[in-house]
Amino acid sequence: MQKTLDNILSRYRESGGNVISLLQETQDAFGYVPREAVQFFSRELGIAASKFYGVATFYAQFRLRPVGKHKVTACCGTACHVRGAERIMSGIQRELHVTDEEDTTTDGQITVEKVACLGFCSFAPVVLVDGAVHGKTTTDAVIKEIKSLRKK
C-alpha cells in the first residue's frame, strides 16, 4: 500500500496538486479511499484530513468503505426508474441482505451500488454486473447472474 500511496503523492506534487485527482487515483488503486491513505496524505501535505473528507463526501464517486470482490451497479436514472429500477434494486438488496448504507455483503463478496444513469437509457432498466451491461433486465435475471458470480 505504501508504495502506491507514495506514487500517487508524487504525481499529485508534479501535477500541481488536485485533491479530486488524488482521491480518484487512490480509489482506483484500492477500490475505496482508505482512512490510512487520507491520514498519510494529510501528514505529508500538511492539509487537514477534513479537507480530503470534505471533497470525498461531496462527490458520489468516492467510497469510504471497502468494496466487495464483485460489483453490481443498478441504474436509477429516469429512464430506468420508469421501467421499474426501484423494484429491481430492492429485489437485489433483499436477496443479498444489503441496504443503501450497508451496501456490501457480510462475506465481502458483492457490493451493490446505485448510479444515476449509465447512458444506456434505450435499454432500461439497466444493471451492470462486474461492468457487463445487462439491458432490459429483470430482478430474476440479475439474481441469477449474481448467483453465478458467487460460484466463481
Place this chain on the structure above:
Amino acid sequence: MASETLIRVCMGPAGIAAGGKQVIEAFHAALVDAGVSAQVRERCSSHQVGCMGLCARDVLVEVHQGDVKTVYQYIKPDMVQRIVDEHLVAGKPITEWLVDEVYASFYRKQIKVVLADCGRIDPEDIDAYEAVKGYEAARECLTNRRPEEVIEEVKMSGLRGRGGAGFPTGLKWELGRKSRGDDKYIICNADEGDPGAFMDRAVIEGSPHAVIEGMIIGAFSMGARNGYVYIRAEYPLAVERLKKALDQARTRGYLGKGIFGSAFDFDIKIKLGAGAFVCGEETALIASIEGMRGMPRPKPPFPVNRGLWQKPTVINNVETFANIPAIIRNGCGWYAGFGTDKSKGTKVFALTGKIKNPGLIEVPMGITLREIIEEIGGGIESGRPFKAVQTGGPSGGCIPASMLDIAVDYESLAKVGSIVGSGGMIVLDADDCMVNVAKYFVQFTQSESCGKCVPCRVGTKRVLETLERITTGKGKEDDIERLEKLAGGIKAMSLCGLGQTAPNPVLSTLKYFRDEYEAHIRDKKCPAKVCKGLLTYSIDEATCKACGACLRACPSGAVSGEKKKPHRIDAAKCVRCGACFEVCKFGSVNRE
C-alpha cells in the same frame, strides 16, 4: 458480387448484450470459410448506444456493397452463416431478416448535423474524420479568418447553447474575446447530469473529433490557449475515445504549439467528474476542476470575466461544440435554415421511457412533440394510452397528452412550464404515476443539492417530505398549497440553477395532473398503482397453488400458509413491499 463489401456490426451495449461480439466473430469465420473478401467492422459507438435508434432491434448488421446498403435486424451468431451464403456469395439478401418499415419511419423526420458522422465513421480514426471534411473548418478559421469573422458567423447561425439554458453561443464567444487577459480558458461541459439522457455520451463516442474541432474554433475565436473537457467518469468508453482522439489531433499538429501551421497555440486536457450533478453548473464545474467541492457561487461575475483560476473562461456543452464545424463549413445561412425564428438548427434528444423505438434522435427545432413521439418513436410500446412526456430532466417538466401538438423549441416548451434542457425526453404512459415521477426528481435534486444555500437545501427537503407523505397515504388537505408555496420560494431564492429549477417537475405535474395528487391525498389511492404505500395486497385463494414462493419472499412474515393450502397475507404485518406480487408465478397476488 459487388467489388467491395463492408459489413458493419453494432457493437454497442445493446449490441454486446445481444451478442454483437459473437456476431462479428461468426462473420470472420464464415467469410474465411467462404473465401469472400469483405471487411468486418464494428459499427461505432453512437450506434451502440442507440443513435440509430433501433438498438432495441440489436444486433443490427449493415452490409454495404458498392452503393447498396442492406440492413438486418435481430441478428444472432447462428444466423451469420446464412447471410454469408445467401447474400454475400449467392447475391440474394434474406428478405425476412431485413429491417422493417419502422426503420424508415424512424429516420424520415430526422435531420442529422451533430450526429451526421456518428455511426458512419470509425470514431477512433482521424483519417476517417478527415475523409468527411473533418478539420477543414478549423483549418479554414486558423489560416484564413479573423476571430471576429468566426464569431460573426456563429452569431448569424443563431446557434444557442445546447447545455440547457440556450444562451446564444456567438455572443458568449464575443464576450469571451472582449474579456481582458492573456490567459483564457475554454471548457467543454461533458458532465451530462440529467439522469436519463445520453446525447453527449453518444456524440463523444461517435465523433470525438467534431467536439475537439469545435473547441479549437472556439478557442481561436476567444483567444484561449488552454482547454478542458470535464467529463463524467461513468462514461469510460467516451473518455477512452476522447483521449485517443486528442492524441491523434496532437500528432497531426491540430493541437499543441502553432496549430495548423499558424502562430496560435492550443491544447486540451481531460478532467474526470466525480459524480455530482451540480458540477454541470458552470461555477461549480470550475470549482471542481480546481480540485475543490463543486459548489456554485453567485453570478456575476460571470465565468467569461472571472472563471477558471479567476481567468476569462467560456463554457459550452458538447453538442454546442459539435455543431460548430458544420456551421463553419456550410455557412451560417445553411444552419439558420433549420428550426424556427428564435430557435435555429437541430437538437439531439434521447427519446426513452415507454416508447416503441427508444434511441437518440436529431430533429429540427420546431418539430412537434407528436411527430417525435408518434412518427419517429412509433408511439407507446405497451399500447397503453400515452400520458405525458418529461423533458429537461430534473430541471424540466411534464407535458400532457393534450399538448402534443406544440412545437419543440426553447420558447414553446418554456411557455408550457417545461424546458428543452439538455435533451432528455422520457415518455410516460398510463402506468406511470405523476406524483411518483415528481417525487423521483425531487429526490434526485434534494440529494444533489450542494447544501450551500438554504432555500435549495432545506426547501427541497421539505418538498420531498411532503411528497413522501402524499405517496404513502398520509397526505393532508393543504399539502398541495404547501407544495406550491414552497416551490415558489425555492425558485425565487436559490443561488444557482439547480435550486431555481428544482420545483419544475412538481409545479408542472401539479398544473396538469392535479387530480392525481388529489386522489393520493383524499382517496388514499394511486390511480396508476405505483405508490407502494397506497396499495394493498391479498392472495386469491382460488388460484393460489400454495407453492410458498410469496411466503419465502415476504420480508416481514406477513404471509402465512402451509403446503397445499392457499396462503394468506396479514394486512397488519404487511409492509407493502410488493415482493409477493413479484414472485408469484400464477398471478394470484392481487394489488389494489
